[in-house]
Amino acid sequence: MITELMNGFDVVGGSGRTMKNLAVFGAGRIGGVHARNAAELPDVNVRYIVDPVESDARATLARALDAQIVSTEAVFADGSIDGVVIASSTDTHADLLLTAAKAGLAIFCEKPVSLDFHTTEKVAKVVEASGVPCLLAFQRRYDPDFRFVRERIASGEAGDLEHVVMHTRDPAPPPRSYIERSGGMFRDQAIHDFDMARYILGEEIATVYAVGDCMIDPEIGAAGDIDTAMVTLISVSGRFVQMVNCRRGPFGYDQRLEALCSREVLYVENRPQRGVTIGDGTGFRASPPMNYFIERFSTAYRAEMAGFIDHLNGGPPPLAGIRDGLEAQRIAEAALLSVKSGQPVNIGADWRP
Template sequence: MIELAVFGAGRIGHVHALNAAAHPSVRLKYIVDPVPSEAHERLAAETGADMVDTEMVFSDADISGVVIASSTDTHAELLLRAAESGKAVFCEKPVSLDFATVARVSRVVEEAGIACLLGFQRRYDPNFRFVRDRIVSGQAGALEHIVMHTRDPSPPPRAYVERSGGMFRDQAIHDFDMARYLLGEEIATVYAAGNSLIDPEIAAAGDIDTAMITLTSVSGRFVQMINCRRAPFGYDQRLEALCSREVLYVENRPQRGVMIADAEGFHSSTPMNYFIERFADAYRAEMHAFVDMIETGAKPLAGIRDGLEAQRIAEAAIVSMKTGTAVHITPDWNP
């Protein structure tokens, strides 16, 4: 039986704690969250975990791995503690809002040799995995270009925006990662345009709510990204991959898989409410992959290096938006 600890009992920490506790090979021993609340106590009771502090986790030799789902400003230090203590780690993105810190922590984690999974959950979604597998197998033919749409159902509150690191580091980083994952190669140039067209509070916080980004891979293939903080019909997350023999589509998942037809037309359900619901299967698969990584040494679909490279693209997009020019990325490019 593997013993794990989860840092953070908020929205995504709650998901990971429940998934860990439900795994047949796992005992969720600890939950760490410095903000006491009844919700956190209920989560601990539901999962059978004890609420403890950070020192208790890293001093316990029986803890095989830690899940870092706490606030972004804690990720880097917890990753360093995991590397020092030799514990496997599953960390939500981003590692830090400071790119130099991301690079430093990534280097330490790699040199320590600990098992590390980065939380790019779309890689574990069955539909995205199907697209990737069909491309890699050659069935779809050569991948030529990708179009991605990512729109939240409504703008986040200003307090969230102010600590999120901005739209590119917070939301679009998943698309940057998926571009690398599907292309199977690095991005060479980034051109980004963005504005605040939806919520004046986001503009007042110094961020954008609408963006269009064009990526060019090292072999000259294109990715077009459309990102927005609002979709009037709900969470909008779609992908189109144009290949030489097939076009592969990942569409929104409806809340109800039934279409109703009457005299007024055909009526389908709205999409799933948000990413927690949409990617529920992917989050469960991530936890299984984390356990498998600890038990068998299986390589994760997303590691610390993937977090570094996705954020490198995000930083380049920020520079591009500010300068109005395309940014050329090299393996050692820094903002």
């Protein structure tokens, strides 16, 4: 077999690989990213697009990939389909996960699994019991910078990890309609940080203390959510994680990480749109950061899909699975409870909201 280096990751190729037929649920922004990334791989055929909403985006995506627009029932009735990519609205994830697991199809699913934690727990058990390959789309795990930090800490080169700080700020608040369907700040936006905390630490979280309020957009508050939060996590071994999350970044998308270790401090900074700094008599001007998460994590999204298909061809398991989705949401639910109660919440594998 041949090993190629793709975006810093080993991707297995050669005669051992077979063509995989996929169906993509959701033709919106992230669905389009995943569908196009899958179609770019030489051993993938995106056969079907499933999205009940007629739109230019759906039609354009189907034409670009030479895919058919079909119903959910048509996908699961076709025995030639090898896997599904679930990038539809969150309220459809659980049913699609259960149906795909029952059908024995490989699953690539966006987070969160469900807005209801008990449903997430049930789905995780069913998917795990089915034995089907399942990737939960925490794309930061596939970002070369974040993965480098994780591996440097895990190898011991950086020394003992003591403290992690993360900043996540969106460029501007999303519309109220999105807030009402997404599950809110902790289940939707900060869930990536909760997952990254577990990934970088290499262990579970024991205590969650969160404060939050609606300080930017009254419409978000009217929808029952917050737009600004600070969270402190304590791991089972006593290490600290501090998170700053906000729905507005005055200079654009802000996504940074700092890991304090006994021998090194590791930084993941914002990526600028241009790697050029302009200097003149008034000072220095640098490029703003990449516009949003789609641009910032474009390499990670491609590597994530390549890793999924690699696993279907006998490669290593995904960097994030259904259990990671469950545990990240457990932290999110504890953060919600902490904001409401004003108290830290102690959690473990048996904790439920």
